[in-house]
Amino acid sequence: MIPVCPTTALPPGEATRVEADEPIAVFNVDGDFYAIDDTCTHQDASLADGWLDGCAVECPLHASCFDLRTGKVSGPPAKTPVRTHRVVVRDGMIYVQAETAADGAA
Amino acid sequence: MSPTVAVVGASLAGLSAARALRDQSYDGHIVVIGDEVHAPYDRPPLSKDFLAGTASLDDIALGAPDDEDLGLEWRLRTTAVGLDHVSRSVLLDDGSEIRADGVVLATGARARRLRGSEGLDGVHVLRSLDDAISLREDLAAAERLVVIGAGFIGAEVASTARKLGLEVTVVETQPIPLAGPLGAEMGAVCAELHADHGTRLLTATGVAGLVGVGRVEAVELTDGTHLPADVVVVGIGATPNIDWLAHSGVALGNGVLTDARGATNIPGVVAVGDCAAAWSASAERHVRIEHWTNALEQPATAAATLLGTGGPAPTPVPYFWSDQYGARIQFAGTRREGDIAQVVEGSCADRSFLVVYERDGVPAAVLGMNQPRLFTRWRRQLRSAVPTTS
Numbered sequence: 001m002i003p004v005c006p007t008t009a010l011p012p013g014e015a016t017r018v019e020a021d022e023p024i025a026v027f028n029v030d031g032d033f034y035a036i037d038d039t040c041t042h043q044d045a046s047l048a049d050g051w052l053d054g055c056a057v058e059c060p061l062h063a064s065c066f067d068l069r070t071g072k073v074s075g076p077p078a079k080t081p082v083r084t085h086r087v088v089v090r091d092g093m094i095y096v097q098a099e100t101a102a103d104g105a106a
Numbered sequence: 107m108s109p110t111v112a113v114v115g116a117s118l119a120g121l122s123a124a125r126a127l128r129d130q131s132y133d134g135h136i137v138v139i140g141d142e143v144h145a146p147y148d149r150p151p152l153s154k155d156f157l158a159g160t161a162s163l164d165d166i167a168l169g170a171p172d173d174e175d176l177g178l179e180w181r182l183r184t185t186a187v188g189l190d191h192v193s194r195s196v197l198l199d200d201g202s203e204i205r206a207d208g209v210v211l212a213t214g215a216r217a218r219r220l221r222g223s224e225g226l227d228g229v230h231v232l233r234s235l236d237d238a239i240s241l242r243e244d245l246a247a248a249e250r251l252v253v254i255g256a257g258f259i260g261a262e263v264a265s266t267a268r269k270l271g272l273e274v275t276v277v278e279t280q281p282i283p284l285a286g287p288l289g290a291e292m293g294a295v296c297a298e299l300h301a302d303h304g305t306r307l308l309t310a311t312g313v314a315g316l317v318g319v320g321r322v323e324a325v326e327l328t329d330g331t332h333l334p335a336d337v338v339v340v341g342i343g344a345t346p347n348i349d350w351l352a353h354s355g356v357a358l359g360n361g362v363l364t365d366a367r368g369a370t371n372i373p374g375v376v377a378v379g380d381c382a383a384a385w386s387a388s389a390e391r392h393v394r395i396e397h398w399t400n401a402l403e404q405p406a407t408a409a410a411t412l413l414g415t416g417g418p419a420p421t422p423v424p425y426f427w428s429d430q431y432g433a434r435i436q437f438a439g440t441r442r443e444g445d446i447a448q449v450v451e452g453s454c455a456d457r458s459f460l461v462v463y464e465r466d467g468v469p470a471a472v473l474g475m476n477q478p479r480l481f482t483r484w485r486r487q488l489r490s491a492v493p494t495t496s
Contacts, residue, residue: 043155045478046478046479048479049478049479049482050482051482051485051486060478060479060481060482061427061429061434061436061478062150062398062427063398063399063402063425073170075402076118076148076168076170076402077148077150077166077168079167079169079170079171
């Protein structure tokens with residue numbers, strides 16, 4: 001598991017980027033944490049820099065939207081989903097369990 | 107017969123309207139009419155990755171696998187030639203007509219052409235996929251490109267052509283490019299990208315005409331200079347596709363005139379995207395917006411209007427972007443003369459900055475170059491600061 005940061009360092013509405021084989025974006029939506037691939041499937045952009053609206057993140061460049069819970073595209077121009085990753089909170093620390101590429105989101 | 111909505115126009119606005127109708131539980135028949143051969147595709151890459159050959163047709167298709175579930179009837183390669191507002195029928199170029207309970211006008215805009223350029227090979231506009239394919243083929247065999255117009259399309263084509271190794275000159279009649287949307291100061295800063303990357307920019311320069319027989323050979327400037335050119339791209343704006351509505355009874359101006367919720371003067375007929383000039387309470391006039399995000403977002407409101415479920419009119423914050431020479435330019439809000447532009451982060455010299463435009467001490471617009479994270483925060487702040495009007 002990859003350590004991200006203490007929960008206190010990621011307040012609601014905020015996102016952070018974690019380096020992994022493929023970078024991962026971790027979001028705090030009103031106290032619930034979600035992790036997805038950080039790179040937009042449309043073009044090279046960091047979703048951690050995006051606009052969080054409920055459980056959706058909008059890509060900061062071309063406005064593609066992804067559902068943080070499923071990784072599915074909820075707004076064009078992206079067509080391919082991002083992978084979701086499991087988030088674990090233990091002793092006030094956030095960790096992510098990176099999915100391998102072969103387990104890509106459906 | 108089940109109720110029918112006819113969506114006239116099969117690009118982003120039309121597809122978004124069809125999706126919005128289903129999202130809002132409309133279960134009647136939906137016919138989407140498009141005059142191109144192609145299924146809906148994304149236009150922004152046409153001047154960038156698609157033109158450069160690094161994005162394929164598949165990459166830029168807008169259709170998603172879930173769209174199968176929308177149950178749409180597609181009438182592509184079909185041009186709407188008229189609208190009978192009494193029977194609410196869309197008349198098609200094959201002589202048939204589609205009788206509908208609701209009509210969404212989403213016919214977009216077409217590129218303005220240079221007078222005297224008809225029938226001359228090597229002269230292009232860039233609006234459609236076929237335009238981009240034809241330009242891409244021509245650029246592959248060319249050495250010298252002249253771009254007429256230093257707006258966003260012109261700048262992006264220049265940038266792509268430089269990447270492809272062409273010698274590029276951009277000719278602009280205004281003293282400063284993009285001064286309209288960005289203001290003179292920031293327009294000048296963005297225009298410096300051309301020189302950074304070896305593109306020659308001629309401002310305050312008029313075009314007298316094109317030189318060549320059968321194929322373009324040069325662009326003649328008003329001072330008599332000839333700029334040799336293998337290919338010329340004309341990027342001087344767009345005209346809304348509304349001619350076909352001339353005798354329909356639909357009120358027209360610089361676009362199809364609608365209220366803030368997309369309703370035209372004809373009941374059951376709404377208009378969205380580049381062809382629509384919607385009433386703006388803040389500007390106190392009809393405003394036609396050619397931005398991608400407008401074509402994406404406006405249809406949800408218009409669909410609700412058509413279904414009679416419309417809430418308060420939204421007050422969107424206009425947003426557009428431009429990718430040129432590897433720089434990401436983003437703009438949100440509305441700039442007016444007299445707004446004061448201030449760099450709040452980074453520096454223009456570093457080509458990485460955020461500029462806020464203030465009006466009466468309040469942020470009215472924001473411009474970012476290579477600052478997506480900070481830009482997004484400001485854009486959100488602008489959006490939350492705009493009150494909803496009913």
